[in-house]
Amino acid sequence: MMTDDFSYDRLPYPSKFFVQTFPDRLATQATLFGMDPPAVETCRVLELGCGNGSNLIAQAYIMPKATFVGVDLGIGHIDDAKAAAAELGLTNVEFRQMDVMEMSEADFGKFDYITAHGLFSWIPDVVRERTLGLFAELLASNGVGYLSYSAYPGAHEREIAQRAMRFASRNISEPTEKVATALSFLKFAAENTPNRGTFQQTLANELKRHAVHAAADVFHDDLSDLNTPFYFHQFADMLGEHGLQFLAEAELHAMGTNDLSAAARNFVDSLDDAVEREQYLDFLRGRAFRQTLFVHRSADLERDLEPSIVDRFLIASSMRPAGAEPDLASAKVERFVGPKGTGIELDLPLAKTAIAKLGTVWGRALPFGELVEDSKRKLSEAGFAADDWESQIEIVRKIVLQIALASNMIELHVYQPTAETAASSMPRISRLARWQMKNAANVLTQFGLDMKIEDRVSRHLLQLLDGTRSRNAVFDELGKFIRSAHDIEGKHEILRTLPEWLDASLGDLARIGMFEA
């Protein structure tokens, strides 16, 4: 399928890492729905269309006992991936320039987890067919596959803008000029269409969507002649033709119904068939993109979730009590809020204590059993005695499951890499994070959190934390940096509070797993 003018060699794709493709996520969803997936810590992972390797490099770094193979048709992408792996000294990841059309089990054997992000909708039919064939052939019997793709009905809206952009830029071959021309026409059309109804709204929405996109995203995702969206039921049929079946969405809460009206929720929740349910959810939400997990048809899935399944997971939550001094050891209702301000109200002492605990260690996920024991101990110390802990624990299980299915305010995990829980006297953040600070938009913490660090002082701090400086030296150099920078707002206030800010920042960085164990 390689042409002399392979588009990804003309304009490389700015690949990132995607935690929703990591083995922990795939194994978590499989465990939730009744499977015993391969152990994450030592698993074998394949990524098809791995781009410049950013996704596998991040995983290989935080999971040193697992092994990773990335293949991509783009020579430039694979050269970049190999150079990055060498720079970070990674020996558990291999990159190979290869066409999925030519791959077979003879190349690398079978894999526990296979992913392909941003590939499936953007390749010819025959390559798509082979890609599914490879999943069926190379996936271990209890393994999990991941494919992302453009989805109808939402993609219909996108197509309106894409067709116009493609037409307006059809005679231009230089990629960045092509993108500029395409976007400029989209803006022109959005501002000048006489059709002020939903048509204008669609163009304006698309223009807004592209505001955060790099030229390469628009070039490959929107201007490519190859862009085939699917209705979910069509995708599920294709899986079936290859002996595979739908497992779950990579974002668990996308399968929930909490955001729907009561009528819509009742309707969707009355559907027994998982594929039908997902399809109706897409019709209701107008979904345009999917990240779907699947397994062999022979896998026996359990879709009626029992609360006891929660005992198999590590639990993480970013929720914090809304009040400064929450009353945890009584039946008083307390509100807990997530980072975006949405929240829940709880009155059960064990649930309140457990969620409050998770908030204090956020970044780290705790085994459910340990979390419960810790919370019981805290409540006992506060003088609270339950008549029947077992029934309280059962309610906590239900609450955890309900929130995890409805939002990302509670996350389930089956595996979490280790990290240093405090900054040392010569603080050193992971080499991966330092490398990503220079080469990528986001940083992956050892705990698997995807962090965007934008403010300049924090970015400079991370660069200083390479293990060669004491805390005092870090403090001095950071002060010098702030004093000499011309464009940092509120400089004097920052300098005045720098000692406290630095202590708090080192604490926060440790909490989210930035320091290597």
Ligand SMILES: C[S@@+](CC[C@H](N)C(=O)[O-])C[C@H]1O[C@@H](n2cnc3c(N)ncnc32)[C@H](O)[C@@H]1O
């Ligand atoms: C949109 S990019 C996605 C890259 C990366 N997975 C990401 O999401 O950032 C699609 C990738 O698939 C690769 N690709 C396209 N056709 C391929 C084929 N037949 N065999 C292997 N890789 C292919 C391209 O070179 C490109 O790197």
